[in-house]
Amino acid sequence: MRQAIVVGGGVMGCLSALELLQRGWQVTLLEAGETGREASWAAGGLVTPLYPWHYCTAISALANWSQRAYPQLAASLAEATGIDPELTACGLMWLDAEERDLALDWAQRNERDLQALEQPELYSRVAQLAPGFSGALWQADLANLRNPRMMQALRARLRQFAGFELQEHCPVSSLLVEQGRCVGVRSGPQTFTADAVVLAAGAWSAGLLQPLGVELPVEPVKGQMLLYKMPPGWLECMVMYDGRYAIPRRDGHIVVGSTLEYSGFDKTTDDQALATLKTAAERMLPALAGIEPVMQWAGLRPGSPDGVPWIGELPQVQGLWLNCGHFRNGLVLAPASCHLLAALMDGQPAELDAAPYNPATRGIGSAA
Template identity: 60%
Template sequence: MVGGGVIGCLSALCLLEKGFAVRLIERRRTGQEASWAGGGIVSPLYPWRYSQPVSALADWSQGFYPQLGEALAQATGIDPEVSPCGLLWLDHAEQEDALLWAAEHKKPLGPVDNAFIYQQVPHLAQGFQQALWQPQVANVRNPRLMTALRTRLLQHSNFSLLEDTPVTGLLLSSGKVQGVRAGSQTYQADSVVLAAGAWSGDWLAELGLGLPVKPVKGQMILYKTAPGWLPSMVLFDGRYAIPRRDGHVLFGSTLEHAGFDKHTTLEALESLKASAIALLPALADQQPVAQWAGLRPGSPEGVPFIGPVPGYDGLWLNTGHYRNGLVLAPASCRLLADLMSGAPAIIDPRPYAPAGRVELAV
């Protein structure tokens, strides 16, 4: 397994549960890239905008997250804090499309008036007239999720972890992948899974393959309030606020095409602060306690690549989840494990297959 984010770690756990032995190799520390930096909303921001392949993964994952959180907490003592606090989309222009999508997918999403809005989130700025509300939409505290996953993996006797170990190439013999090279070391394997997030496209380019996965930077800020100060998640004009159980409130995010640059900027800080204060005016009385940036693995229409790479027997992909890696991870990783083990797939795997979507680079 190449890549130690949520996709790599959860893929490893799913494969271990199917009887595989797994070695996970991470170029830095496990869970320190996009999986740590994301907000952790267990829903696409605008689910009605996405195609059926993304919806199918999201539906399965949303149903599975509560038991995943409970299982990890029981096994490791680390609670990922899967919190079903609900989500308000405020004064949204796409209400008709959203309600049609909700009816089609049997989602409990519906319109609410301003009385409901301010009863649900009293600290909101005045002036909002209507919203879309979906109760029970959860958020997961992703740094705790990653710590729990790492701890759970290390409890398995058939698992080994190599951190601070950049993979530099594949071991190939007669068109079959037989492992990886990391510096001067080689590691044999029957199969190699590439789950390297935003770096996956560059990694496959070295093989002469064109994988349309590119880094897309997102910056976020963090406030500290009293527990319960923000009861539910709110989203307005592309920006969102996410409450944690201990009173921290995340606010994000930017969408920047800046290559692999992960530096935070003053411009983003001021923009995010202005949006946060416009939505929750009481935040004007305090400064953010943190700002950070992460790199999303951007892909066409946000549909991930899950399955074997054509022309390279033994090489598999689970990457390209764009803004929804944490949302889609449980289904994506279970689907990969089903395909690799020959088990019946939880959902139709064809939309995610790399065949026909990964081409020889010109």
């Protein structure tokens, strides 16, 4: 039986592991901290790029496939584990979208049900909006999921497989390479060996490759978030204005985000971001002005130059597979990315074209 080591316990690592297990592999997952507690926990949970008309075909292909896959994935996880990821197709409203014509043209070309709303209709849909918005773009079928619960469900599902081993608080210190092939990893005094190693360590992926002389342009990009609590059903859909969003959960919590900060591996929160996000929340939903956020947090996205991930075998090192660099769209792109990776590792035809993500042809240099 083929054996794989997956480095990283976020959504990419966990879904990669699940895909491989379902194909008959044995999988050991190594996570430096706790499973699902980094970027996958910190994200807002949108199952769409923030402005999908901005993205290239490579990202759109992964997003479209994932959006189709998520309902079955969420339902199967809930059934198998009893933990509901709370995938909710509540729709998304872009307020006063300056790129209305561009967005509508994109929607027509890609057969997406994006509509333009004028002022009376947008307030009839979302009465809580601040006055003064002149119009909006609306897509009714877009969803969000409660990503911390998604990660809890994935962890529980993985542990149901006899061929799965989870090692938490087990940071990988180095990759083991013999005669040009990755044969395992080291974590402190421990050595783990396998037929293949999957690097899905998010913002930490590049650091593990540097000792091999491989320069992967992935860096941490901090995003700070706020959480409010309102009665269930108070906000029925997601709203976005000027790059900020408000996402309702089923129990009335509302997630507001997000900042975009290049500050290394620093995950501290600060008052400036708090003020900026509160202002954005109150500009969209003025009733939040009288309510203190119940939580502020930050996560580190795996930033990459164009947001297109690397998915496939590293050409410099056989047996070392990448699934990283998804930037702001990790949760959005995860089902497609992990399905594609597993198909490539299994030597089977994939439903997606692998070429746009191939590490052999995309922007990986040699470390000086």
